[in-house]
Amino acid sequence: MAEALQVVPLRAFKDNYVWTLRDDRAAAVVDPGEAPPVLEYLASERLRLVAILATHHHQDHVGGVAELLAAHPSCPVYGPRGEPIATLTRPVGGGDTVTLPELGLELAVLDIPGHTRAHIAYYGAKMLFCGDTLFACGCGRVFEGTPAQLHASLEKLVALPDDTLVYCGHEYTLANIGFAKAVEPGNARLLERERDDARLRERGLPTLPSTIAREKATNPFLRVREPAVVSSADKYLGRRAGDPAAVFAALRQWKNDF
Numbered sequence: 001m002a003e004a005l006q007v008v009p010l011r012a013f014k015d016n017y018v019w020t021l022r023d024d025r026a027a028a029v030v031d032p033g034e035a036p037p038v039l040e041y042l043a044s045e046r047l048r049l050v051a052i053l054a055t056h057h058h059q060d061h062v063g064g065v066a067e068l069l070a071a072h073p074s075c076p077v078y079g080p081r082g083e084p085i086a087t088l089t090r091p092v093g094g095g096d097t098v099t100l101p102e103l104g105l106e107l108a109v110l111d112i113p114g115h116t117r118a119h120i121a122y123y124g125a126k127m128l129f130c131g132d133t134l135f136a137c138g139c140g141r142v143f144e145g146t147p148a149q150l151h152a153s154l155e156k157l158v159a160l161p162d163d164t165l166v167y168c169g170h171e172y173t174l175a176n177i178g179f180a181k182a183v184e185p186g187n188a189r190l191l192e193r194e195r196d197d198a199r200l201r202e203r204g205l206p207t208l209p210s211t212i213a214r215e216k217a218t219n220p221f222l223r224v225r226e227p228a229v230v231s232s233a234d235k236y237l238g239r240r241a242g243d244p245a246a247v248f249a250a251l252r253q254w255k256n257d258f
């Protein structure tokens with residue numbers, strides 16, 4: 001009988017994760033910024049690479065694709081239609097479904113622009129792979145889109161079920177919590193999270209996956225309607241920020257300077 005699906009974090013560079021979905025025979029990888037950790041893992045576990053999934057075109061997310069393809073030439077490469085990724089073979093966008101029969105998995109593609117122009121997420125089986133859009137206790141920088149676009153993308157993700165497991169592209173959690181505490185010093189859940197996540201990091205373990213519920217309780221970028229968050233944003237700006245999208249934009253700017 002086939003082993004149940006597992007999601008394994010492979011470390012890349014300083015703080016990237018290449019999330020690897022696997023059973024006892026096959027594997028798919030999300031955002032392989034570099035190939036060696038993936039190739040070593042596939043070889044040592046004797047797994048066949050059946051799909052590469054990219055969330056956006058940044059080099060630390062797709063830089064390893066060509067080398068993976070050299071070793072696994074028939075492996076399809078999914079990624080956002082409308083971003084410059086030379087190695088894509090299956091361009092996808094919001095509303096599309098990625099079917100991975102070898103892993104018994106179907107993933108819906110969600111458009112979540114803002115960090116980059118056509119950033120996408122993959123969502124299915126209570127898992128969300130969201131690249132550099134939603135981070136644990138934070139969110140990505142606005143490089144190609146607008147703060148309003150990134151805010152709308154996060155609103156889309158926060159509407160997913162509370163128990164959705166959130167697999168982000170980087171281990172940024174503790175630094176993000178530092179900023180979140182500046183925004184919302186009275187949030188007890190945040191302090192609790194800091195203790196838990198610091199303990200994980202001391203043991204060299206990932207703080208991920210998170211959950212949508214945990215993000216709703218502690219991530220200031222998803223809490224732009226909370227009075228304490230609004231008041232901190234107003235204080236940062238020295239005036240009333242205004243609607244939730246404006247509160248979000250203020251937080252994003254503040255975080256850049258933090």
Ligand SMILES: [Zn+2]
Nearest residue numbers: 056058115132
């Ligand atoms: Zn990025």
